[in-house]
Amino acid sequence: MRPVTRRQFLATTGTGLAGILATRTAPAVGQVREISYLCWNNFAPASDKKLSEIGQRFTKDTGIKLKIDHISHMGPQQAKYASEVQTQAGHDLVEMRMHFPWLYEPQLVDVSDVVAGLEKQYGKAISSAYEGAHVHGVWKAVPQYHGMFVCTYREDLFKKASLKVPDTWEELYTVGKELKKMGNPVGIPISQNYDSISTAGPVLWSFGGMEVDKDGKTVKINSDGTTQTIEWYKKMFKDCMEPEVLSWSDASNNESIQQGKAGWIHNPVSAYIIAKQRKLVTADGINHHRSLGGPKGRYETDTPRHIGIWKFSKNIEASKEWIKYLLGKKETYDEYIMSGDAFNLPVYAKLTDHPVLRTDPKYAALKGEGVEYHTYGWPAPPSDKVQLITNAYILPNMIAKAVTGTSTKDAIAWAETEMKKVMAG
Amino acid sequence: MAIGTLPAARAHARLPWRARVSELLDKERVLGPLFITPALILIALLVAYPFCMALYFAMSNAFIGRPSHFVGLRNFINLWDADIFRQTFQNAFVFTGISVAFKLVLGISLALLLNQQLWFTRMIRGAVLLPWVIPTALSTLGWWWMFNSLYSVVHWTGINIGLMDPPGPNWLGQKYYAMAAVITVNIWRGLPFFAITILAGLVAIPKELYEAAESDGAGAWSRFWYVTLPMLKPVLAVVVLFSTIFTFSDFNIVYVLTHGGPINATHLFATYSRMIGLESGRIGEGAAISLYLFPLLVFVVWAQLRFVRKQAF
Numbered sequence A: 001m002r003p004v005t006r007r008q009f010l011a012t013t014g015t016g017l018a019g020i021l022a023t024r025t026a027p028a029v030g031q032v033r034e035i036s037y038l039c040w041n042n043f044a045p046a047s048d049k050k051l052s053e054i055g056q057r058f059t060k061d062t063g064i065k066l067k068i069d070h071i072s073h074m075g076p077q078q079a080k081y082a083s084e085v086q087t088q089a090g091h092d093l094v095e096m097r098m099h100f101p102w103l104y105e106p107q108l109v110d111v112s113d114v115v116a117g118l119e120k121q122y123g124k125a126i127s128s129a130y131e132g133a134h135v136h137g138v139w140k141a142v143p144q145y146h147g148m149f150v151c152t153y154r155e156d157l158f159k160k161a162s163l164k165v166p167d168t169w170e171e172l173y174t175v176g177k178e179l180k181k182m183g184n185p186v187g188i189p190i191s192q193n194y195d196s197i198s199t200a201g202p203v204l205w206s207f208g209g210m211e212v213d214k215d216g217k218t219v220k221i222n223s224d225g226t227t228q229t230i231e232w233y234k235k236m237f238k239d240c241m242e243p244e245v246l247s248w249s250d251a252s253n254n255e256s257i258q259q260g261k262a263g264w265i266h267n268p269v270s271a272y273i274i275a276k277q278r279k280l281v282t283a284d285g286i287n288h289h290r291s292l293g294g295p296k297g298r299y300e301t302d303t304p305r306h307i308g309i310w311k312f313s314k315n316i317e318a319s320k321e322w323i324k325y326l327l328g329k330k331e332t333y334d335e336y337i338m339s340g341d342a343f344n345l346p347v348y349a350k351l352t353d354h355p356v357l358r359t360d361p362k363y364a365a366l367k368g369e370g371v372e373y374h375t376y377g378w379p380a381p382p383s384d385k386v387q388l389i390t391n392a393y394i395l396p397n398m399i400a401k402a403v404t405g406t407s408t409k410d411a412i413a414w415a416e417t418e419m420k421k422v423m424a425g
Numbered sequence B: 001m002a003i004g005t006l007p008a009a010r011a012h013a014r015l016p017w018r019a020r021v022s023e024l025l026d027k028e029r030v031l032g033p034l035f036i037t038p039a040l041i042l043i044a045l046l047v048a049y050p051f052c053m054a055l056y057f058a059m060s061n062a063f064i065g066r067p068s069h070f071v072g073l074r075n076f077i078n079l080w081d082a083d084i085f086r087q088t089f090q091n092a093f094v095f096t097g098i099s100v101a102f103k104l105v106l107g108i109s110l111a112l113l114l115n116q117q118l119w120f121t122r123m124i125r126g127a128v129l130l131p132w133v134i135p136t137a138l139s140t141l142g143w144w145w146m147f148n149s150l151y152s153v154v155h156w157t158g159i160n161i162g163l164m165d166p167p168g169p170n171w172l173g174q175k176y177y178a179m180a181a182v183i184t185v186n187i188w189r190g191l192p193f194f195a196i197t198i199l200a201g202l203v204a205i206p207k208e209l210y211e212a213a214e215s216d217g218a219g220a221w222s223r224f225w226y227v228t229l230p231m232l233k234p235v236l237a238v239v240v241l242f243s244t245i246f247t248f249s250d251f252n253i254v255y256v257l258t259h260g261g262p263i264n265a266t267h268l269f270a271t272y273s274r275m276i277g278l279e280s281g282r283i284g285e286g287a288a289i290s291l292y293l294f295p296l297l298v299f300v301v302w303a304q305l306r307f308v309r310k311q312a313f
Helices: A006-023 A045-062 A076-087 A112-122 A127-133 A155-160 A169-181 A194-206 A224-239 A243-247 A252-258 A270-277 A316-327 A330-339 A361-367 A384-391 A394-403 A408-424 B008-025 B028-058 B074-079 B083-114 B121-128 B136-147 B153-160 B175-203 B207-215 B220-248 B252-257 B269-279 B283-291 B294-312
Strands: A034-040 A065-071 A093-097 A142-148 A150-154 A264-267 A286-289 A297-309 A372-374
Touching: A034 A045, A034 A076, A034 A316, A045 A065, A045 A316, A045 A330, A065 A076, A076 A093, A076 B269, A093 A127, A093 A316, A112 A142, A112 A316, A127 A142, A127 A297, A127 A372, A142 A316, A150 A155, A150 A361, A169 A224, A169 A264, A194 A224, A194 A264, A194 A297, A194 A394, A224 A394, A224 A408, A243 A252, A252 A264, A252 A270, A264 A270, A270 A286, A286 A361, A297 A316, A316 A330, A384 A394, A384 A408, A384 B269, A394 A408, A408 B083, B008 B028, B028 B283, B074 B283, B083 B121, B083 B175, B083 B220, B083 B269, B121 B175, B136 B153, B136 B175, B136 B252, B175 B220, B175 B252, B207 B220, B220 B294, B252 B269, B269 B283
Parallel strands: A034 A065, A034 A093, A297 A372
Antiparallel strands: A093 A297, A142 A297, A150 A264, A150 A286
């Protein structure tokens, strides 16, 4: 081999360096494709382990390095998203919930091509996933899984006291009175957390009420449906629950039934999953039943999760490859869903009757037959204003005011004024 | 040694340069600004820039990740229409007023106690600082555990010794109890700052003043009222000033303990600002909330510093 002179070496490396600096791109040989993914601590912890395992396989199969970071489920991640967007730096992919794709719409990559591929394979995305991630005619995040609310109760206590499993919110009041007498009250939070809205929403809808109309502009909280909802909450609070529900966090109802206090709660199956995993004495007695109905229907809150890609990401294609790897391979998606022990359910039509629902007879209620699922704020289309009404906890605070002494009329008037201010802002 | 080995001509050429620099540094008008410049750069980067950004956001309709427009004082005016903001405004004054008053009285008492000849003085003084040293979020979690309706050790003890009827007080679910809870934790956390600073002031009071007062027949209360308190006034003014600002802008305690609830009864400017600015994306409104009290706090700082100067000179 001909020796390279110092002059030749300097000329070659100098030209190469100038090219890298001018194009701001490393040469293909030197490029290591690496993506980072910010997701929340899953309520079914085994699912996080499985995600990490799949991630390692992804790196092995594609050569793309994947770094997965976890963040607490509610609260800190919103500050994290805001700072990443403001600084235009951070993770490539982020897990999203509720109306987040609407909030961050201008900053998210159009992933319609990825969703089209998944829908072709698995059928249409379920309605709640569509409501949350399909923004102005474009998919701004890829539906990943959903964890829906269901009625969780202490079957052993019900049997012992010969109580009938309720089918409507009114019937819950009847059994709730007995449960409270037994020292096992109903546990529905009426506080500043999302679980409070997850219950208040279905109750309101089933009595025919709503916060904002379908047009997304007109506040409709002042209605007979809301009055009936508040009256129902008032008697539930007085006869079936304890005042502690006014201070509860998202985890409190889970803990209450797990620790043997609450006899009935409204929650995803995570309360049971954790009780089972930790071998708590209450685990065997916990079961689930079909969601409750009211005069105007049978509704349930659904909280689908999506994966979004920030526009500032320098690895958009590699990020899409990861989503396709996790969700687009049936066996991998199944593996991921199975690890969630029925907390993470598939969000595509052909997969809704998933084998995970048959892993435990206590998951039968999750089939949700005859139940209509929606995200927060329904029937208003998701928007930043609907998100603000949700985040300001106006609905649970209206109920909290009413159960602690404010008249039903005044509580509704307060909520109406606050919601109108949000819509006008 | 190096200079000694240089050729004479080169050494000669360097001398005037060094001499010139040395001469320049001898001048106060050059050396003074030179010393201050690094601090000024730090303040400009870490204080002035974020403050100006906050001011800009507060007067715009900034929404996370979207272009914004100047809206003048609209955010500040609109905020006053919201019931939640008015509630927050009231909460901030109640929280700060009661907390600072308690911290002041208890701080003076604790400082007087620590100033006595006690056994293990150093250990006790160190232990008193613990609430101030532990990260607030962590210590507040401990308090949250104690106030929690399901696990509360306070309830368990109270009920078992017959002081409380089951299920016990609803600490975080009833608005007055919840405010009392966040105030209690703030006092617990802020007390060491008061006590140790006031203790430093106490130690600096000349013993002769007490001896003179005693020889004039002054009792313990008179010595405290006519000697200790007047001599502590400048220290107290500074401590109260700092504490007022810190307490108004408190975040951790309320965020961990009540999340602003029940029914917004404990929201402070910082927690409400976070809810609007970060959780809901309305950065403009969020910034306006956090800056709402700025003019008032500037006045408080000006008045108190003026008072301190008067006391000092």
